[in-house]
Amino acid sequence: MVFPVKAPYTVSADIVKYSGDAFNRHPDPSYLLQKKHELDAIGHDLAATTDDALSFVKMLGNYCGLGNAIDIRSIAITLEEDLAILHKGNLVSICFCFPSGFVPAQKLGESFFGLHLPVADGENLRASSEKVSAIISRDGALFRRHVWTVTSLPGLSQHPGYQRPVAASIDDLYFRTETQTTVGVEGDTCLFFVKVDMHPLALVWEEKEKRELLLESINSMTASTLGYKNLHAVKAILNSHR
DSSP, X not given: OOOOOOSSOOOOOOOEEXXXXXXXXXXXXXXXXXXXXHHHHHHHHHEEEOTTOHHHHHHHHHHTTOTTOOSHHHHHTTSSSEEEEEETTEEEEEEOSSOBSSOGGGGTTSOHHHHHSOSTTOHHHHHHHHHHHHHHTSTTOEEEEEEEEEESOOSSOBOTTSOOOOOOSGGGOEEEEEEEEEEEETTTEEEEEEEEEEEEHXXXXXXXXXXXXXXXXXXXSOHHHHHXXXXXXXXXXXXXXX
């Protein structure tokens, strides 16, 4: 289990150079079925491509070993990772079956990297997003980043249309992580891969070191960060189970 929790909590991109595979080359069939279910149910919300981005989708398909792919959905359904393509820093194609509280199709044409950074207390990061986007879009550049949150919604998708259950205890909460990998390719283009994992928070809570780190991190968050990440109630629950 990836445990990307730091204490005290800081709004940091935490992007590091990476040398492994950008995606899992041996995907779990049951995971892919969950992606297909989301696409069948609300695919119009999850995937979109600009009219002039066909060449970029083909580029993604070639990178993933699917040379005939011309639809980002057909690529996404073969991988565990959610997918996006940025050209010159702007989102030109996306298929996120498991979004983290936003509607993917509505982000088309925007600066996706900037939008994906934490909104609360993230002024410095947003100011530097153009520079970082240029770095990760360099041909051959490979970077990875891990992010986390705690949620009462048990599914991999945190689509805003899904109602979040009211949590009363640790047993009602889930530890959600995203492994975000960027691949720079030719033409100021960046391929974006995001693998989502969910674990019952109780599993994390059993380990003293992880429990203390999570508490220290969430207790150091500002009110605006807690609000943005929907963690006010979660903070209260965690502190009641110290």
